[in-house]
Amino acid sequence: MAGNTxxxxxxxxxxxxxxxxxxxxxxxxxxxxxxxxxxxVQKELDRRRPGQSEVSTPRDESDTVDIYSGVFEGxxxxxxxxxxxxxxxxxxxxxxxxxxxxxxxxxxxxxxSKYGIRDHRGGGxxxxxxTIGRVCGGAVAKAVLSQxxxxxxxxxxxxxxxxxxxxxxxxxxxxxxxxCDPDAVQAMTDYILDAKQDGDSVGAIVEVTVKGVPVGxxxxxFDRLNANLAKAIMSIPAVKxxxxxxxxxxxxxxxxxHNDEVTKYGFLSNNAGxxxxxxxxGQDIVFRFVVKPASSIxxxxxxxxxxxNEKTIITEGRHDPCVAPRVVPVAEAMSAVxxxxxxxxxxxxxxxxxx
Numbered sequence: 435m436a437g438n439t440x441x442x443x444x445x446x447x448x449x450x451x452x453x454x455x456x457x458x459x460x461x462x463x464x465x466x467x468x469x470x471x472x473x474x475v476q477k478e479l480d481r482r483r484p485g486q487s488e489v490s491t492p493r494d495e496s497d498t499v500d501i502y503s504g505v506f507e508g509x510x511x512x513x514x515x516x517x518x519x520x521x522x523x524x525x526x527x528x529x530x531x532x533x534x535x536x537x538x539x540x541x542x543x544x545x546x547s548k549y550g551i552r553d554h555r556g557g558g559x560x561x562x563x564x565t566i567g568r569v570c571g572g573a574v575a576k577a578v579l580s581q582x583x584x585x586x587x588x589x590x591x592x593x594x595x596x597x598x599x600x601x602x603x604x605x606x607x608x609x610x611x612x613x614c615d616p617d618a619v620q621a622m623t624d625y626i627l628d629a630k631q632d633g634d635s636v637g638a639i640v641e642v643t644v645k646g647v648p649v650g651x652x653x654x655x656f657d658r659l660n661a662n663l664a665k666a667i668m669s670i671p672a673v674k675x676x677x678x679x680x681x682x683x684x685x686x687x688x689x690x691x692h693n694d695e696v697t698k699y700g701f702l703s704n705n706a707g708x709x710x711x712x713x714x715x716g717q718d719i720v721f722r723f724v725v726k727p728a729s730s731i732x733x734x735x736x737x738x739x740x741x742x743n744e745k746t747i748i749t750e751g752r753h754d755p756c757v758a759p760r761v762v763p764v765a766e767a768m769s770a771v772x773x774x775x776x777x778x779x780x781x782x783x784x785x786x787x788x789x
Contacts (some may be wrong), residue, residue, distance in 0.1 A: 435549070435559070440768075441775040443782060444575065448567030449519075453555035458518030459567030460576050463778065468577050475499050475517065478573040479566065481763040482594040484745035486752075487610035489626045491754045495522060495771050499570060510574070517570040521563075527759065534740045537747055539729030540631040540746065546740070562671045563756065565764045572767020582777070583647040586769050588762040589614040591722065592639040594620040612759045614641075630755035633732030637725060638758035642765050643669075644708070644719035644773060651776050658712025659719070661778060666768040667723050670759050676723040679707025719773075725761055 439447040443463045450457030463622030477501055483497040484490055497519050533554045536543040541560035543551040552558060576586065589606045590613040591598040598615035606612050609619045609627075629636045652659030664676050684692055684705065694717075695702040701717055708719030730753035737747040754760065 436558050440445065440669070441771055443778040444578075444771065445774040446568065446571035446771055448564055448571075450518075450567070451553050451558040451788055452521070452561030452562065452563040453553070453558070455519065456520045457563055457566045460518065460569045461504070461515040461517075461571050463775075464510050464515055464574055465578060465778075466510055468510040468574070468581070469508060470501070470505050470510050470515075471508055472499055472501055472575060474577065475501070475570055475573040477526050478569050478576070478677055478763055478767070479519070479757050481607075482565065482760050484571050484759070484760075487736075489610055489623060489630070489754075489756055489768055490760055491739060499568060504670055517567075519570075531750060532747065535647045535745055535747055536740075537729065537749055538735045538737045539726075544740075550623065550632045560759075561672070565761075565767075567672065568670075568771075569763055572763075572770045574659065575767070575770035578774055579770055579777075582646070584644065584773065586642065586644050586766045586773075588612075588640055588642045588766045590622070590638055590741055590762065591615075591641045593640070593758065594625045594636050594754060595755055596621040599608075606762075610759060612762045626756045629727075635727040635729075635731050635753070635755045637727045639722055639763055640758055640762055641720065641722045646710070647714045647716075647773060649716040649775075651708060651712055651773065651780060652712050653776075653779075654712050657776070657779075659714055659773075660707065660709045660712060660721070660774050662776065663719070663769060666772045667721070667765060670764055670768060671762060672725045672728065672761065674724050674726050676721060677707075678709070678719075678721045680705040681722060682705075682772050721763070725757050728757055 445462045447460045466627050479497045479499055484495050499519050502516045502518060504511055504513050540557060543686045545560060582749050587603055590611050594628055598613050598616055600615040600619045602614055602616060605616050606614055611619050613622055653688055660678050667673055668675050692705045694704060694706050704717050707721055708717045709714055730749040732748050734746050734748050737745050739745050
């Protein structure tokens with residue numbers, strides 16, 4: 435299986451399956467002398483872990499991380515950093531009933547069609563549990579970026595029809611939805627719990643704001659900053675679409691509205707979302723993405739088995755009625771890895787030409 439590594443200079447390679455022994459990441463290209471501890475990484479993982487609240491899966495995993503290489507006396511050494519989390523609360527028997535079935539909305543059919551074999555326990559490699567490695571890698575990237583004055587903040591702005599209006603960044607980690615609007619959290623929560631009661635799930639929209647990225651980060655044409663971010667975010671399970679700045683609302687605007695005018699004091703708007711020609715403009719990079727309703731539901735749906743026979747399928751087990759609150763730290767992590775990788779690429783080129 436190819437495609438397990440992301441990045442060019444600062445790279446992450448994730449490994450492991452949902453019901454395997456462990457999941458984790460190998461990080462290469464990390465600069466030396468970056469302060470890094472298991473406690474720092476654990477704080478990020480705790481934001482992603484299951485069983486956080488009534489709107490997440492009840493799977494009881496502590497997701498305790500260990501650093502196995504690349505760190506000495508609390509600092510990175512410049513060698514590959516390997517981190518791993520052991521799976522401890524698998525209930526593989528919950529998936530016995532779907533061993534020979536292709537569940538609607540899942541990767542069962544495509545994995546089996548491509549490889550001729552699949553791990554039916556929780557989706558195996560296609561499970562969102564793979565994102566543990568991403569969050570670990572993102573924690574390291576965040577540690578590096580913080581020294582450059584760059585911060586990344588994700589938050590839920592819509593659950594079903596309920597939208598956030600206010601943006602209070604201090605409130606994000608104080609509510610179970612991870613929304614930025616104190617006035618919207620109750621309606622969002624009730625909407626999720628109603629679906630959960632019905633054995634169903636709901637979709638949502640997450641926004642990410644990246645502050646402090648210097649002008650010039652990113653390359654034109656194929657390695658645009660926004661293009662690389664789009665690939666990073668679209669690689670997260672359940673993500674179905676992404677937009678930058680004014681996004682799809684641009685279809686309703688004229689050029690005279692959409693153009694971000696600039697004065698000697700800076701830009702007057704940010705419809706472009708922080709990039710021009712694929713290169714950072716110095717403004718906040720702002721993008722939104724949609725996550726689909728989780729496919730694992732107990733509402734009976736039509737599917738087929740390995741032999742092509744039609745079956746009515748109910749997915750038992752412990753699942754999220756809305757994945758958005760737990761996807762926020764994953765999106766931050768992938769954003770951090772992308773931005774850091776492009777910054778390091780820029781510096782590598784600059785160093786080469788100044789020799």
